[in-house]
Amino acid sequence: MGDSAYTDSDRKHLLACTVSGAFITPLMSTMMNLALMFIGDEFSVGSHDLGYVNTMFLLGSVIAMVPSARLASIYGMRKVFLLGLVITGVTSFLAMLSPGFAFFVAMRFAIGFGSAMIGVTSIAMLTYVFPRERRGWAIGINTTSVYIGLSLGPTIGGLVSDAVGWRACFVIVLALVIVSLFFVSNFRKEVTPTPEEAMDWKGSALWSVSVFVLMFGVINITSGLAAGMVVAGLGLFLVTVWYLRRCGSPVLNLRLFGIRTFSRSSVAAFMNYGASYSVAFFMSLYLQSIGALTASQAGALMLVQPAVQVLLTARMGALSDRMGDKRILPTLGMLIVSFGVAMFLFLGTEFSLPYVVLMMLIIGVGMGIFSSPNTSVIMSSVPGKYRGEASGVVSVVRQTGMMVSMSIAMASIAVIMGSTDNLGPSTYGDFVDTMRLAFSICLGMCVVGILCSWFRGSTDEECLKLI
Template sequence: MSNRKPGTTGAPGPATSGTGPSRTATTPAQWWALVLASVASFMVILDMLVVATALTAIQQDLHASIADLEWTVNAYTLSFAVLLMTSASLGDRFGRRRLFVAGLALFSLSSVACALAPSVGALIVARTVQGIGAAVIMPLALGLLNSAFPPERRGWALGVYGSATGLAVLAGPVLGGVLTDGLAWQWIFWLNVPIGLIAIPFVLTRLKEGFGQGTAVDLPGLVLFTLAAVGLVWGVVRADSAGWGSAEVVSSIAAGAALVPAFVWWQSRARTPMLPLRLFRSRAFSAGNAVIFLLNAVLTGAIFFMTQYQQVALGQSPLSAGLRMLPWGVAPFLIAPRAGRMADRFGERPLIAGGMALQTLGMGWLALAASDHAGYAALVGPMTVSGIGVSFAIPAVTKAVVSTSAPTDIGKASGAFSTMRQLGGAFGVAILAAVFSTSGGYGSAASFTDGYRTAMAVATGLCVVGTVTALALPRAAVRRTVPAPSAGRPLVSGPAGAPSRTPSRTD
């Protein structure tokens, strides 16, 4: 590895002519980075959603309890969330492409283990390993993609990337229902295997290796962050079963919380920190990570309960429940690429704040429409509004966070963003499940509806907080890139997308 060039991916950037990003050609290397990152993201997001519509069948076939079902989701989410930063750091050190391939292989093999699981315990273990594979894939896919495109083109690229995740949101519940009804729930995992295995040779032959800044792995930082994340997430996901006041939950959350300042202290003095604290000087980075945490908490929790609400309260089959989720996924698939272009042109804050406001409206509307005899027409509107909000917000907030980073920090920034997104999903399911349990249960359609309504009301409140947080994002005109220590003054884009030097400013 002595002949490598840290901080590069080998993908040439497009020539700019000052005519704006919409007229900039996309190179073959950039197309491959975009396609392969999108395929990998599609596979990971699809796996999260196909499971949702198969939970009832898994419960019946493996004689799983409600706690087992929650762990079928949370085992994946837990390992996914706590290892994202570790994977990003290892990718910077050993090569993003190399680790990306390892993640695809591990995800595919663990999917086979999920499909062959003879018991719910074996399924939970396989889901944990699958989450590790996902944790390797996501930040490295995002890092490779962001490294391939210059800042003035990232909005468009992230919009296309977002449409792939939107397609996964669209197809996941439907495929889950089709496979569960037509074949068996095991086929929701077999589906991943050919996607991952076919992608690997193209990654090896079409993408060039990329590295981050520095050569040493921040081992103390990795250990501190992983233990802190495990403590916090374990406590939250166990709270619904063990109780918020139990010794297990209290000690787990307390230990995780105590390790957070230790991690921050170490990052302030580490020679090659896994999460450089200078990134937080940017309001775009700090506020953007808070927004994605809240947005994904609401979205993941709402989908987790909506698929079950359709089956438990409204009596739908897995396939019918999946088809009824389509309005939630159509908007991200259709709008996300256009939203990315709008972020390039108008800045991120209007799209993020507006998207969060629409998400708030959708969640509040779902809470008001919930009943044990609700017609489908009453649910289409709020799901569509929520989907439109997500379509605008996610590409814009992704661009806002990553574009604050110097090229050598893109891997770390992508890892931090992916971590906050998945931690949000884990906390969202756990918090809404805890709220659900206080006022409802699985005993009857009416009981489930009561809990679901309360959970959606809390989700609405989280959306309000996210909307307010989005307003803290800087305007595009004052957003700056946070340079690496060896860099000079930061580069920002001028009106036509051409780079220019500006004095350092605090967002």
Template sequence: MALSGERHLSWRDVLLRERPRPERIRLRPGAWWLAVSTVCFGAFMGQLDASIVTLTYGSVRTEFHASLAAVEWVSLAYLLTLVALLVPIGRLSDAYGRKLFYLYGFVVFTAASAACGLAPSLATLVAFRVVQAAGAAMMQANSVALVATSAPRERMRTALGVQAAAQALGLALGPTVGGALVATLGWRWVFGINVPIGLVALVAGHYLLPRTRSRQQSDGFDWAGLALLVVATTSGLLGVSAASGLPVPGWGVAGLFVLAAGAGWAFAVRQRVAAVPLLDLALLRVRAVSSGLIGALCGYLVLFGPLVLVPIVLTGGGSSELTAGLVLTALPVGFAVAATAADRALPAALGDRGRCVLGALICVAALVAMVLAPLTPGPLVLLLAVLGLGLGIFTPANNTLIMGAIPARSSGTGGGLVNMARGLGTALGVALVTLALHLAPPHGVPDGPRWAVLVLLMAALVAVYAARSGPRAGARAGARSRT
């Protein structure tokens, strides 16, 4: 009878069914490590794509005869879609299955990557990047939740550190691989590299990821809240981009910022009165969550700002894309080293809050030195490595504070919040660096890049403040229920 029931499953049942791991894998003592390692595929893939794309700006501008402000939307369209979709997909994943959404995310992301590599125009490329971001949102909204619910509580920080290291590895390989691909095969192959990685990750996820054991009932969806969030984030970043060189009159730029502020205010009001709000405001009232999300936004602004700034500065000074990529690799390499070695190198008595403060202060020191030092390959390699070390200490500890304060049944929503903050920080890193370069272009002395570094320094100082204002102790032991 069971076999007959399987035969008569509808196509919807088949597509929406979250399949378990094989029994021999589920019962292995280290099964949680297999799950974490599989999530690292998605972490690696997403950051590889993010760090590679900035190196295509010059070639894309040349091929499509576009301005830098127009080309930056290859990144911004992707990031805006992420920001809009991470929280709603996190909520849907909590209700219908995190593994299910994660695997379908790989399918969408991989197919859209192939389409980006074949794009015939800049507008088409941007459109395909939106689709690619929808797939990335399905992966990223669940990545932190899958790690946090798979790993034993006492190993959560280690597991999140490994995931952060996988992200850093993607970031580290991105500039080098991207620079080599752009310099040899062309910018289109930058997107094609995602295809084989995505296929391997899809197979691994099917066999190694656990089903969702703790689910949250879905009682509806706040479509009006989603629309307001999209309007607020899109108009705000479009305003920054317009001020960076898009052919938009001054009154249009002001109007975009007014629209962003109005939509943001309406979104906040909507979340207070909606029966099923998009954001759980109760989570945001937890100090570990709210201060941690501010830190996550600032940390990723500091991480991704140099990915735009350094290639522009070095290639503008006569260096090749490959040289720029090699120099930029120092940042994620430092991140990876700190994310994996911090537990062994730092004293056990230094808790997550202390690590956040320490990591953010190292970032401040590196950026102060970057303001004063010449922005040439030699000094940049050292300073980017130190900046990466600071971020590698800060990020896993900050994520642990956030996820440790969120109940297990809301892990997908919490993971979506973390990744939304990351996505918004990344988008602001791209947009604000471009704005600084446009408003203060270099004339002999590289004033534009200095202003861009000052923007990153201010974000690092906010991260220090957020870390210091967070809770002095870790999340309550009973804050999470593991099933």
């Protein structure tokens, strides 16, 4: 079914349900960042263990995204979107009732599964239903909703945690799930790009196991078994790639990476999110410890970065639709992000409010310019039949970048702070050194992202033959 088969009413209903659905995950993530100090106090865990709150959520997302994208293309994207909402709602309710830290982290992992189903179908449905000349605009609106969630999350999370406790954050998530279910009920047409193909369960299992083993080893790099898990994970990952290249109907179409524009734009997205995602994690701890701010005050301050992204993202998506050279905006955005990341290297134990605001402002501008235009290039670089799979790759790249960013953060904490990772005046210097190590690595990722963005090339017939 082509985009001409959908009415303007269909498009409005779809945009409403995907926007409300896309709003949930970032809101939940940023609310948790401002709740970390409260969670750590309640469950008596340090900064390394607190990293699991976001990292396991992202790990669950990355594991689920690849099979979810394939299932959506075969059985229907609307069905998978609905299932994702239900899983997110149920596991959020259970997380709210967590009796201990291990159970809470397990629920965060499960919530990641549900959010993956929402994420991989949102952009894909918009890409199929909206015509090419309005696709960038629709994706921009969807991405803006993500940034609105990021914007409101710190403030809401800080206020709720200070007023009634961190568990109440999940009440807000449950309310949003209900709202999204209402909107999706008004979009009644199914989007099923490849109903004739079969599900690759073997590839799904290989992907899930290899990613879990590899990333769990990285985030616990200083433990005894971590090195072995990293080696085993890399081996399993290579086996997974070997299998996917030879499978007739793979769960992840690696042939898409034969399109230079697609592959290099995807790498640029990975580097962007890998370099910037841990900013919120580190800043939430930095502001409430060295900065001596309350959760509410930290939440208001952290509003700066995503608020700027909200103001720019939709406009940049629409501007990208009108520009001939699609490299300019994403590359400029990546360059600006690199300046913001570099500023982390000069943070110290003396808190400077203007410096922190400027740093977050710069990163917000860069992200706002980069995200929507780059996503539009990726989705437009593949034939229509493969847009569902391309959407899955976009989501996997984004979430994997975020997961790697958190893995770098946790590994840096483990290497420098070790077992003395409870934040206090005696460990502030080590915490600053940890941030400098992490963002030195992230700055290198920015450089790679800039190069991939500018030299991404253009889609041509020879590339399309690879598919």
